[in-house]
Amino acid sequence: MRQTDAVIIGGGPAGLAAAIELRRKGIEDILILEREKKPGGILRQCIHDGFGLTRFGETLSGPEYASRFVRRAQELDIPCMTDTTVLEVTPDRRVYASSSEGLLEIQAKAVILAMGCRERTRGAISIPGTRPAGVYTAGVAQAYINLKNKMVGKRVVILGSGDIGMIMARRMTLEGAKVLGVFEIQPYPSGLPRNVEQCLNDYQIPLYLSHSVTEIRGRDRLESVVVSQVDEHLSPIPGTEKEYACDTLILSVGLIPENELTWMAGAKEDLGTRGPVVDEHYQTTVPGIFAAGNVLHVHDLVDFVSLEAEALADGAARFIQEGALPACPLTVKGDSLVGQLIPGRCSGQEDVTISFRVRRPLKNCSIEVCQGEKVIRRVRKPKALPAEMIQISLKAEELNPNEDLEVKVVC
Amino acid sequence: MEQWDVIVIGAGVVGCAVARELARYRLKTGVLEKELDVACGNSSRNTGMLHAGFTYKPGTLKAECAVEGNQEFDQVAAELGIPFKRTGKLVVGFTDHDRENILKYKAIGEQNGVKGMRMIDKEEIHRIDPNAGGEFAMYVPSSGILDPMAYTIALAENACQNGVEFFFDREVTAIRRLSEEDVYLVETPKGIFRTRWVINCAGMFASKISAMLGYPDYPVKGFKGEYFILDKKAGAFLSIPVYPAPNDNGGFATHATPTVDGNVLVGPDSYVTEDWEDYKVTKEHLDGLIADGSKMFKQMKRDYFIRNFAGIRWKRYDPETGAILDFKLESDENHPHTVNLVGIESPGVTCALSLARRAVALLAKVEQPQANTDFDPVRPVNKRFSEMSREEQAEAIRSDKDYGEIVCRCETVTRAKIRRAIHNPLGVHTVTGIKNRTRATMGRCQGGYCETRITEMIEEELGIRPEDVRYSRADSYMFTGPVRNLKAAGSTAEEGGEGR
Known part of the structure; x- marks a missing residue:
């Protein structure tokens, strides 16, 4: 059986950044396993620009952003096996993977989970109607159009104002399709404001808030969708139905961390993020198994995925070199307005960065990090959107090593 | 001729x-x-x-x-x-009327030659499956799932x-x-x-x-029913089909059934339809399934929904008496x-x-x-790759390298499995047909990862154009044509050009 210091599962932005940073910290024996033909992850199909402003101070396309990491990993001679799918990770960090070359069995000192996320589907949100061809998730449509050169339709309705949905609205318009509108069930857009501007407004694509698709029609290929307004409980309002003739429905209704391997390894799930519970070292509840990027919680910008994976490398390298990390007995929790909170645990003795999102758009609020009655940090936010991650970095000296942390939003 | x-x-x-x-x-x-x-x-x-x-x-x-x-x-x-799997079945009841109907059908079953049926109490229900509902039940050992x-x-x-x-x-x-x-x-x-x-x-x-x-x-009359398919995570909670007591006509309301592949089906309800192929699902009935299904299966949660569908039982009837x-x-x-x-x-x-x-x-x-x-x-x-031991998997890849390529991650379906389905003497050329033969796209990502690969395999293995790929039925085309004419532009699609 092959032995390595670190096996990284996933050669996307998280996996690549973790690998490069681990090497920089002196870890020699690293192996990246990637199920696609090439490294780069989902960025390979994101041919629009806007990546890299935070990380590199310039705006890049997805493939350009990814290639900076791919090239760096190549320069550092970090091996990346492509066309290789991991079948199982055991709690004692044994990794089984399959490729046309054979079945791999690897014993790793540390396993880095960087599998990314997947899209929520029609079935998961139970859209009523028939089941014709022509209903695609935004990412699948994007893969067909940008990677496979196949056009999926001509007259398009988009459900959900997630970033990929808005980007696909623009993309399909540029390729000659007619996008009839983007329909969002929430009373606010779920993607970034810049995408509402640059992908919808600039192309006169209407955005309908508090609307949802309530029926899919068509026998063989999609023929139309019925759209209804929804009330404050997100329930369709009878009498508001409107039918749109179309051949394509694109769904951009949410992303879910892809954690099948994580649960197989026995890591505990965080019901807020749907990713694993991690501590300030990005270590899951299974010692030596770490997670970063969208597998942990869905990020707004890839720049933060890279930064998070780089931060992970610190703890992972220490684990590889020392065999263990300091205990993290303190819990970190959010109040009812706080979601997607990372990390769930910390030591209270080292610097820690807390990331989260607000659950609904807020104005003029302040965010307080508390230990017991004591507010250890207060950040004022004139505006906070669920589409945007908020990060607060705390220094070790600010923390009480004996008291749990809570993040509160005060309006 | x-x-x-x-x-x-x-x-x-x-x-x-x-x-x-x-x-x-x-x-x-x-x-x-x-x-x-x-x-x-x-x-x-x-x-x-x-x-x-x-x-x-x-x-x-x-x-x-x-x-x-x-x-x-x-x-x-x-x-x-x-x-x-010959799982057996629980027909569970809550009321005296339920008990009467269950006993009535137990007697009919015995007359029909069904063996081994017996009444059990709540304690035994719990022992057979702690997630099954019901105050008492008839246990039917010969029922199975496929x-x-x-x-x-x-x-x-x-x-x-x-x-x-x-x-x-x-x-x-x-x-x-x-x-x-x-x-x-x-x-x-x-x-x-x-x-x-x-x-x-x-x-x-x-x-x-x-x-x-x-x-x-x-004359036939259509009794339509809708279903939810639940994630395999829910399947871990149910080992045996749980049916409510039959109604006075011997029909069953919404039930929960483990599938032979480890998912859970909740449904069907039953209502009359006029249209031959009225396979659409409706909000009204899906909401009903959630309410009724929860009585049969305690783990009926929206988080577990991966798909839904409808079917119709076209029953012959006597137009005079109904x-x-x-x-x-x-x-x-x-x-x-x-x-x-x-x-x-x-x-x-x-x-x-x-x-x-x-x-x-x-x-x-x-x-x-x-x-x-x-x-x-x-x-x-051939044995499913997901059911092989590690040694068998290694051997399978050695004998055919396409066993090593996992096309569908959720269900661990290999390129070899799909290739064999396409080239079986019966053959298959639709995405749904490949799904039904291999389980690719049936998992929780519903084809998010593998559908692009499957359509590409259909094109390659059968030598057809993307425009001719069909999802399920005759006019269920998936692509309207190429995005750009790449030959004219002097380049190739990233994957088409550099792939295989």
Whole structure:
């Protein structure tokens, strides 16, 4: 059986950044396993620009952003096996993977989970109607159009104002399709404001808030969708139905961390993020198994995925070199307005960065990090959107090593 | 014109079972199907339950064929190489009225020859499955679960391997009898089939074919039901089908059933529909399933929903009394060389082979066909990659490197498995057909990862253009054409150009 210091599962932005940073910290024996033909992850199909402003101070396309990491990993001679799918990770960090070359069995000192996320589907949100061809998730449509050169339709309705949905609205318009509108069930857009501007407004694509698709029609290929307004409980309002003739429905209704391997390894799930519970070292509840990027919680910008994976490398390298990390007995929790909170645990003795999102758009609020009655940090936010991650970095000296942390939003 | 001994109309579970039983004889047999694959109608739109046979009136074909079909199924599943579990079933009750109805059907079951049924208390329910609801229950040991698509495909592939030919996209539009030549001309938009025998297995459209053959246009009524499919995570909580007490007519309301592949089905409810192919799901009924399903299965959560579907039981009924009638199986001298099967609905999957044997026996009574001594009831199958040990997986990849390429991650389906399905003698060329044969796209990501790979494999393996790939039905195109004309631009698609 092959032995390595670190096996990284996933050669996307998280996996690549973790690998490069681990090497920089002196870890020699690293192996990246990637199920696609090439490294780069989902960025390979994101041919629009806007990546890299935070990380590199310039705006890049997805493939350009990814290639900076791919090239760096190549320069550092970090091996990346492509066309290789991991079948199982055991709690004692044994990794089984399959490729046309054979079945791999690897014993790793540390396993880095960087599998990314997947899209929520029609079935998961139970859209009523028939089941014709022509209903695609935004990412699948994007893969067909940008990677496979196949056009999926001509007259398009988009459900959900997630970033990929808005980007696909623009993309399909540029390729000659007619996008009839983007329909969002929430009373606010779920993607970034810049995408509402640059992908919808600039192309006169209407955005309908508090609307949802309530029926899919068509026998063989999609023929139309019925759209209804929804009330404050997100329930369709009878009498508001409107039918749109179309051949394509694109769904951009949410992303879910892809954690099948994580649960197989026995890591505990965080019901807020749907990713694993991690501590300030990005270590899951299974010692030596770490997670970063969208597998942990869905990020707004890839720049933060890279930064998070780089931060992970610190703890992972220490684990590889020392065999263990300091205990993290303190819990970190959010109040009812706080979601997607990372990390769930910390030591209270080292610097820690807390990331989260607000659950609904807020104005003029302040965010307080508390230990017991004591507010250890207060950040004022004139505006906070669920589409945007908020990060607060705390220094070790600010923390009480004996008291749990809570993040509160005060309006 | 080519002359057939037998033309079977319809490639649902009954048509495929008849085809497979006909293959035991030296008869040139063809199957005509209006869709692009087998099991496109209600054969694939049901619970996948191997029924025990305790709700059907004694002496009916339903009762007789269900009990017979149930008892033989271990052998059938082994021959055809399909997954099957004899899980047993719990019919749970809450009220005295429930108990009365359960006991009534227990007595009927005993009369029908169903073995081993017994009443159990709450404690024993809990012991059998802690996630089952109910104050008391009847435990029925002989019930089982199977994948009705896999079963229908296996019957068809086994028939095909034994010489039966299948013709898809052939909707029968008319049947003419040439009495002097003793043949039928079966017309489809894609050609006429000249045959000595016609066997009607057209499922919900069987009355139409029945009328074409000169039999009555039997009235049927559609009882539609909707279902949720739950994630395998929910499957971990349910080991046995849990049904509510039957109503006064022997029907069951919403139930929860583990599938043979480890998911959970919640449904169906039941309501009358007028449209033949009314397979749409509705908010009203899905909401109803959530409410009723939670009584049967304590882990009924939205988080577990991965898909939903609807099916219709087209029941033959008496227009004067409204009473539901038995399956119709007939063949007589006034309609020479025909076998007519009408009103075959639930428990059609359980009864398919028993009905098929009876149908073929009616043919064999008229003429004594020569036995096909080469008939092989065993369908060769390869073990699923996901069920192999690590050593077996390594060996499989060594023997065929396509075993190493995982196309569908959720269900661990390999390129080898999909390639073999496409190139099986029966074959498949739709995304849904590949799904039903391999389980690719059936997992929780619903094709988010593998659908692009599957469409590409269909194009490569069959040498067709993207525009000609079909999702399920004849006009269910997936692509309208290339995004850009890359040859003119002097470049190639990233993956097409540098892939394989």
